[in-house]
Every structure is written in C-alpha cells, then in structure tokens.
Amino acid sequence: MMPAHVAIIMDGNGRWAAEKGLPRIAGHRAGAKAVREAILTAIELGLEYLTLYSFSTENWRRPQDEVSGLMGLFVEILERELDNLQKMHVRVRVIGRREALPGPTDAAFRRAEQATAENDALTLVIALNYGGRAEITDAVREIAAQVADGSLAPTDITEETIAAHLYTARMPDPELLVRTSGEMRVSNFLLWQVAYSEFVVAEAFWPDFDRHEFLAAIVDYQNRTRRFGGS
Template sequence: MSAAPTDLSTIDNGNPRHIAIIMDGNGRWAQKRFMPRVFGHQQGVKAVRNIVEYCAEQHIEVLSLFAFSSENWRRPETEVSMLMELFMATLQREVDKLDKNNIRLKIIGDKTAFSEKLQQKIIHSEQQTADNTGLTLVIAANYGGHWDITQAVQKIADKLQTGELNQPFITEDLIEQHLSTAGLPEPDLFIRTGGEQRISNFLLWQLAYTEFYFTPILWPDFDKQALKEAIISFKGRQRRFGHIGEQILTQS
C-alpha cells in the first residue's frame, strides 16, 4: 500500500472509503448541561451507534474512531476508571448487534495496559466478527501514532534479528505492513468534533494524504446530518496527491 497513488484513474470521487474521527467534546457537552462528565461519555456512545449505522448504510468500507488515547491515562483516575467500565459494557452490549449487521470490529492500540478481563473481551469480540464483510469498525483504544510507528519498527527489527525477514533496506511499504492498520485503506476523510484543530497523535503515518474536516459540534450532537455535511465537503475537494489539477482532470 503506497502512501500516494500514482494512477489517477483509481481515485474515487464518490464517498470516502475510510473515515477517521476524533470524537471530542463529551465532557464539555455534559458540563454545559451541569451534568457529570460521565453522562457526556454515555451520550457519546449513542452518537457512535448513529454514525456506525450511517456509514454502513452508505457502504463506507472503514470507520476508525479514536476512543481513548495513550495520553488519556493522565486524566483523573475516576474518569479513566469509568471510561474502562464503559468500554467493557459497550463491547458486551454492542458486539452481537455489530455481528448481526455484518460489521467487523477491530481494536487497535496497546491493549496490554487493559485488565485481563477487558483484553479477553476484545479478543472475543474481534473473533466473533472476524468473518463479516460489511463495514470495518476500527476502535483506537490506548492508541497513539508514535506508539504505532514505534511498534511497527520494533516488529521489523525483531524479524531482521531472527532471520524471518532478510530485506536489505526498510521501505515505506514494509513499515505500513506492520502498522496496526495493515491491510486497511488509508483514511480519505479525517473529522474532529468539538472545535479543536489538531490530530492529537492519531494515525500519524496514515493521515499523510487525508482530507481534514473540523467542526465545532460536540461529539454527542454529531449526528447523521453532520456526517453527511462532512462527506459533502469531502466530495467538493480535488485530491491531487502531488499532481497538478490539470492531470486530475485529464485522467478522471
């Protein structure tokens, strides 16, 4: 999988194949209503359901959601504990629905930091949905882009040391094959809700040629119409991948 396609005829001018979202604003949504932050996170789960449903309806291939970053451990201990409980409860409640709707679940991130019970639930959930052929739902949990690139390079180094890999030099394709998103198309559209305009260590390698869309809407209020508007914005852009506009027009 090369970072930038050279055959312009393969560029799809329709819906994005892969949408990546930072779901920001749960806590602020709750605080604006004089509610505890946990209430915002619970409402955020409802927003996830709606967005997953819409992406499945629109035949989006991959939806990646940033649920918990490697930096989020710095939050108050009570909030982190609650997020872990919510993650477990959501998996227990939603995996059968995902499976019934032909949605494949993939969890990326350093899962070793989670409890043994949560790790086993993640494994079971991924296995249960592994053969589904519809939308692939990627949940980034205890994930960081720096971690992803580091673990990819470490895997390559280990394989070189054991002789499993005997490549004379390291290529971009080789690194991509060892990222946590290996085998998935790179994101076409990146969305961040909540008004912030940064990528916060999310999919650093994978976002190289992604179109960015920032919205002030807090995540619990981000609904199907809001996603539709983001996709419309994406469709109105000319993706050049290093070429000039005339090249795109002559090969489209």
C-alpha cells in the first residue's frame, strides 16, 4: 500500500560537501537538487503530502555565514522554481515559527504559498524554523488560552484537541519517516505526528538521495506490517 504522507529528515549536506572538499553551502545547493527529484518522485508515486525538514529551531546555532547562506538560498530556489512548482501543480505550505525568519525569506515563502494555494497534485510541506517541542509548546499555549477565557473546559481536552492546534492540523500524520545519512534519531521532528510512523534510515547523504533511494524506502515500508501498538 502506498503511503499518503512521507516525511523526510534531509541530513548530510555538510558531510557530503566536506568529503568533496567543498564549502558547506555547496552541500546545501546540491541538496536543493535532491529536493526537486524527491518532489518529482512523490508526484510519480501519487503521494498526497511530502514534508521536508528544511531548517530546525536548533539550526540557528550554526555558523552565521552558513545560516545567512541558507536563508538566501531558500529565496533563490523559490524564485527559480516557482514556475516549475506551478506546472507540476504542487502546493507549498510552511510550518514552523515563521516570525523569526529574515523578512525576505518569509516573504518568498508567503509568495509561494499564495501562488500555489489551489494546486492539488502534491502538498509540499516545508518545516522551517521548526521544532517538535516548539510546536507542542505553541499548541499548549493556545489551548491554555482557551481554558483561561472559558471557551474550553480542561475535561474536554483530548488528543484530537491537541492535534487540532498543531502546525499540521488538518493534515494526516506521516505513515513513513525517512532519514538520510545513516543517522538513527528523530532530531525534534514531528514528535507528536510520528507516534506510529514507520522509520526508514537511508545511508546516502541527502544530495545523493535520488529516485532509486526514494523508491527503495517505499518498498521497505510496503514490506512491513503496521500494528499501531497491537499484536
């Protein structure tokens, strides 16, 4: 069975560049090409959602030149690829704490979201300045405010209440979570949503994660039996 939603932790751009004696930003540029191939593969497979972990709340700790380069690269890629996203009927959606993003970066993503809002071939979810704990914290704050103003009783809070206040509200949880570069950790990504996701760890660095690697992850997923905690 084909998953409707695949989430990917795109890891290994820096190490890919280091192995080739290149600056880290070169790895991110190569990773951008892998994103395009992943989008094409997702459409080919008929996926409904593809969520990409693009920049975490912890990534601000990286060297300033790398962070600035990444923020500029996001703008460059969006300006270059927006027409292609339209032709492929891809809808862009951003999740995360956007208020901390540089103005030009946030504006570029907002333009992409507005321009692609009616597209329906694939929803491309970009996790940007995203952290799973931050997401849950923000949801709890919203729920607490509703309790404080009397519009929600504490006894009425359910798992569905929490899910409805997450950044991913109205989206299905990912059936499959893929992480590249051989690392086996979730790195604060979709902590609530991956409760019952299948995990696939690909050894390839993200720039080398091509259609073949994506299809291999899908086949791995299809060969498993999802039990959701049952026997």
